[in-house]
Amino acid sequence: MKKVKSNRKNVLLKQALREWQNSKKGLVKESTYVNYNNLIERHLVPDIGAFVLSSVSTEQLDDYLRKKLCSGRLDGKGGLSPKTVYELRSVLILTLKYAKRLGYSCTTTDNRLFCPKGRKPQIRVFTKQEQERLESYLFHETSPLHMSILVTLYSGLRIGELCALKWGDIHPDSGIISINRIIIRIRDLSPDALAKTKIIIDMPKTECSNRDIPLPDFIANYLNKFRQEKDVYLLTGTKKYMEPRSCLNNFKQVLSKAGLEDSNFHTLRHTFATRCVENGFDVKSLSEILGHANVNTTMQRYVHPSMDLKRKEMNKLEHLSVCGQDFSK
Numbered sequence: 001m002k003k004v005k006s007n008r009k010n011v012l013l014k015q016a017l018r019e020w021q022n023s024k025k026g027l028v029k030e031s032t033y034v035n036y037n038n039l040i041e042r043h044l045v046p047d048i049g050a051f052v053l054s055s056v057s058t059e060q061l062d063d064y065l066r067k068k069l070c071s072g073r074l075d076g077k078g079g080l081s082p083k084t085v086y087e088l089r090s091v092l093i094l095t096l097k098y099a100k101r102l103g104y105s106c107t108t109t110d111n112r113l114f115c116p117k118g119r120k121p122q123i124r125v126f127t128k129q130e131q132e133r134l135e136s137y138l139f140h141e142t143s144p145l146h147m148s149i150l151v152t153l154y155s156g157l158r159i160g161e162l163c164a165l166k167w168g169d170i171h172p173d174s175g176i177i178s179i180n181r182i183i184i185r186i187r188d189l190s191p192d193a194l195a196k197t198k199i200i201i202d203m204p205k206t207e208c209s210n211r212d213i214p215l216p217d218f219i220a221n222y223l224n225k226f227r228q229e230k231d232v233y234l235l236t237g238t239k240k241y242m243e244p245r246s247c248l249n250n251f252k253q254v255l256s257k258a259g260l261e262d263s264n265f266h267t268l269r270h271t272f273a274t275r276c277v278e279n280g281f282d283v284k285s286l287s288e289i290l291g292h293a294n295v296n297t298t299m300q301r302y303v304h305p306s307m308d309l310k311r312k313e314m315n316k317l318e319h320l321s322v323c324g325q326d327f328s329k
Contacts, residue, residue: 011104013056013095014049019102020095029202034186039084039091042074054105062114065089069116082116089113124263126271137258144237145250147223149268151177151234154219156272156290159244159265160184161209164201168230175220177213179204179291183241199243209291273298278308 017040024033048056048064065085072080080088093111100106126134131153138146152162160182169178181201188198204210215223228237235242242250248265255263269290276286287298 011053011099012049013051013053014045016053016099016104017044017049017091017095020091020098023098030200031184031186031202034189035087036091037189038187039088043068043072043088044091053099054107056107058108058110058113061092061108065114065116082118085116086118089115123270124267125274126260126263126267130260131271131275134255134258134260137254142226144233144235145254147226148235149251149254150219151215151223152265152268153272154216155213156269157213158182158209158269158291159247161204163233163235163242163244163247165234166230167228167232167234170215170220170223170234172220172224172227175215175217177215179209179211179213182209183243185243185245199241201241204291206291206293208288208293211288211291213289 021033021036021040024036028036047068048060051060065088068080068088069082069085070079072085079085093113096106096108096110135150135153138150148162148165151157151165155177157165157177157179161179163183164181165177165179169180170176171178180203182204183199183201185197185199188195231239233239233241235247244265251265252262255261273286273290277283283295283298287295290298292298
């Protein structure tokens with residue numbers, strides 16, 4: 001019996017999307033694969049999966065991405081973030097190129113699809129007074145959680161990196177922290193899964209995130225007083241980890257007890273980067289400590305000069321001005 005060839009002109013976009021996703025299985029991190037699945041099954045397939053691949057146009061996809069930016073949330077409360085729309089765009093482009101390689105009839109593989117401009121998120125940095133109050137509270141009573149928050153405040157760790165940090169990753173002689181694992185919660189795609197999500201311990205998000213961080217001497221010496229076995233987690237003081245969601249809740253309780261306003265855990269990372277720049281830290285070194293691929297990411301995303309620093313820099317112009325030199329006498 002002869003095999004009937006499938007009509008490659010009538011392939012639907014949802015088929016191409018799922019075939020592309022399956023081609024990535026085992027080639028990308030599990031968390032990345034789950035993110036692809038979320039984008040495809042929650043957005044792309046329900047919205048435009050019925051489009052015929054051979055007739056879908058760049059204009060149709062442009063229109064779709066613009067609509068998702070304005071009103072794409074599944075709960076109906078506004079649009080998706082520019083980051084999520086950008087990820088949808090990337091999946092579409094990669095799928096179309098993959099379909100083209102398979103020989104499917106495809107009218108567009110255009111990289112010039114609508115690309116949303118990222119909005120800079122409103123972030124919070126602890127003032128110097130707030131940082132002093134927080135540190136006073138943390139040093140007042142020693143606990144694994146308090147030590148972990150101090151380490152983050154002076155290293156800029158991400159919450160998933162901190163949750164995976166063990167005492168064996170903190171080298172007592174050099175005071176260096178080795179970051180080589182993260183803990184994250186992802187959707188469980190297993191057909192027999194008992195819960196919607198699961199915790200995984202994975203490699204850091206990028207190659208640059210796999211790094212060594214030298215702690216300030218006073219923090220390293222402080223930690224050495226309470227050193228435990230190598231396989232004990234710093235955050236819990238036991239051989240059991242704490243997941244990021246629980247870590248965030250505990251952090252918020254610490255802020256409340258310290259008399260500080262509610263804030264995200266990432267504020268510690270923002271504050272670390274900002275204090276480093278305020279104190280003349282080499283930006284290239286800071287970029288590597290934060291685990292960024294380039295200096296621009298560090299400057300644009302995490303460095304937020306205070307008004308005191310801006311005033312200090314502006315006053316450096318005094319020696320250029322004749323009036324300034326006269327007034328200073």
